[in-house]
Amino acid sequence: MKLYGDLISPFVRMSMVTAIESGLTSRVQLINTAVKPHEVNAALEKLSPIGKIPILETDHGHALYDSRVIMEYFTHIGGSATLLPHEGVKRFRILTMLALAQGLADSLVSLRYEQAARPENARWPEYAERVKERINACLDDLENNWREDLQNVTLGAIATAVALGYLDFRHDALNWRKDRANLMQFNDGFIKRDSMINTARKA
Ligand SMILES: N[C@@H](CCC(=O)N[C@@H](CS)C(=O)NCC(=O)O)C(=O)O
The missing domain is CATH 3.40.30.10 (Glutaredoxin)
Known part of the structure; x- marks a missing residue:
């Protein structure tokens, strides 16, 4: 493939x-x-x-x-039954976490385009501020409402870890770790997985 x-x-x-x-x-x-x-x-x-x-x-x-x-x-x-469980309640919870983390990633990419690709004379600061608010709302939700779910290696956890990696890479200034101890702990554990190490940017 x-x-x-x-x-x-x-x-x-x-x-x-x-x-x-x-x-x-x-x-x-x-x-x-x-x-x-x-x-x-x-x-x-x-x-x-x-x-x-x-x-x-x-x-x-x-x-x-x-x-x-x-x-x-x-x-x-x-054939994994754990990355995305078959059972209905668990499955749709994980799919919702996936949507949340992908929504976060969408906003991160939009902000990047706004800050790095859009010509300076065509920037729209109110839009950038709105995107930042949305990013923080997604991060707060992941911090406060998904702690248990993040204990398991699922599609939702993968998307969350990758979004945090992208925050570190492109949006250091957003300081995502501030007041987010749960997410920090999750990230510290997840980035040690071979799948994350083997897909990380080489310095
Ligand atoms: N919903 C899409 C989003 C993919 C996406 O935004 N990809 C970006 C790169 S991170 C892209 O291809 N951007 C090119 C463009 O916007 O023209 C997905 O989940 O695959």
Whole structure:
């Protein structure tokens, strides 16, 4: 299978971490594909009209996207019953945590585009402030309401750990650790997993 993307992207990294946690490392080849929010990548758009990374090309030649679908697919073919439990209540709780962490990652990427890609004369400070509020609301929710769930290695925990990694990489100034002891403890443990180490940016 071919995973199109760049591990700098939190969505690509969470897909790759899921592949590793599903025991699929040797079956997934990362095809380094860079994207810019203001440029068309024609090769990518042949696979998905959305034109965002990640996209997975399966062994049967089907294009799967977005990251949530790819993560579910890896869990499905890897046969893990713990990354995404089958039982209804647990399953939808984990899917909600996944949506929360992916919503956080969406805001982090938006803020990055706002601060680094948008020309200075076209910036919109009120929008950036609103995105920061949303980021802090997601972090507070993860801190206060998901502590128990974060004890298990699930798709929700993977997405949370990757979002925190992206915060460290791109948004140090947001100081996410302040008053968030639970998330810090979770992060300190999770980043020691091989799946996180093997997908980390090389210094
Ligand atoms: N909902 C998508 C979001 C993916 C996404 O935002 N990818 C970014 C990179 S981190 C991208 O491809 N940006 C290019 C663009 O916005 O044109 C997913 O979960 O895969």
